[in-house]
Amino acid sequence: MKTKFPIHTTLSADAIKVLERYEKELGAKNVVLEKALLNLDSTRFKAKLDTQNIDRIIKRVTTGIPGMDDFLEGGFPKGFAVIVTGPPGTGKTTFSMQYLMEGVKNGERCIFFSFEERAQQLVQHFARFGWDVGKFIDDGYLEIFGISMLTSEEMMEIIDSHKPERVVFDSMNVLTAPSDFRTSTSWRGLHRLLKKNQTTAILVTEKSHGIEVKEYDDFDFLGDGVVFLDFIQTNDIDTTPMPVMAVQKMRATRVDHTPQPFRFTNNGIAKYRALNIPSKVLQDRIEKRRAERLGGGMSLDEV
Known part of the structure; x- marks a missing residue:
């Protein structure tokens, strides 16, 4: 039988x-x-995809960085996970805080998960730029979790409960190794939840090299967008490095990948592309840094 x-x-x-x-x-x-x-x-x-009822217009989320939205067709596409990366001290946390403050000012719920700083430190950091985070926390628009020992499952519960429009994870390198990021089942669950809720997230990551090095990790590949922050010496007379940011990737968006200068002020990051420095000058400086790096005995594979 x-x-x-x-x-x-x-x-x-x-x-x-x-x-x-x-x-x-x-x-x-x-x-x-x-x-x-x-x-x-x-x-x-089988997936049931109703293509006729899909919104053809990509909704945008303003970044809070003056002038930046003009180069992103209005801001980050809603529901995107954007990598904000660069070497230490380049303004990644400030960028992320400013992004959240733009949200709470618009009446959006926001969450900041920090894996490196205490909540008190973060509040002090916010206050330095004149942002009254206490009011936004009391009103329920902002939640801050400092030196978060939360598991991905606990973060999923918090996100599912609060239904935030914006979330920041700082820094992802503490949460998971880049090589484990794309295959991590816990992160995939969190990533699916963010996509399901159309939450626009910033994932802060760390780089041990400057913008002149064309080297990417698994965070960069999985992210819907990548914004690289760095310092570049723009001329040989004034040796003071200038902060620059470059949108290296942004899906569903036409972008100018050339690094653009910005300034730190008492109110946060000042106007994007505020200084009248030709793009070619910055690009030449990056090429010079790359050549110096190679001339120092490093192979192309190392770069």
Whole structure:
């Protein structure tokens, strides 16, 4: 006698009893029926994509960085996970805080998960730029979790409960290694939740090299966008490095990848592309840094 196929359908218990009765009477002749039922049942695994009702207009989330939205067709696409990266001390946390403050000022719920700083330190950091975070926290628009020891599951519960429009994770390198990031089941669950809720997130990551090095990690590949912050010496007379940012990647957006200068002020990051320095000057400086790095005995593979 042929081996019985297991009954694996969404039929009711009564229907299964009927099949089992016929199997006792007819041997394995219900195999064809079971296969037919399985094929019908498998349709529940097929994605039902209604292309006619998909919004063709990409909604944008303003960044809070003056002038930057003009170069992003209005801001980050809603629901994107944007990597903000660069060497230490280049303004990644300030950029992220300013992004959240733009949200709370617009009446949006925001969450800041820090894996390196205490909540008190973060509040002090906010206050330095004149941002009254206490009011926004009291009003329920901002939640800050400092030196977060939360698991990804706990963060998912918080996000699912608060339903924030904006979230910052600072820094992802503390949460997971870049090589484990794309295959991590815990992160994939968190990533799916952000996408489901259309939450626009900033993932702060760390680089041990400058913008002149064309080297990317798994954070960069998975992110919908990548913004690189760095310092560049713009001329040989004034040796003071100038902060620059470059949008290296932004899906569904036309972008200028050339690094653009900005300034730190008492109110945060000042106007993007505020200083009248030709793009070629910055690009030449980056090329010079790259050449110096190679001339120092490093191979192209190391770069």
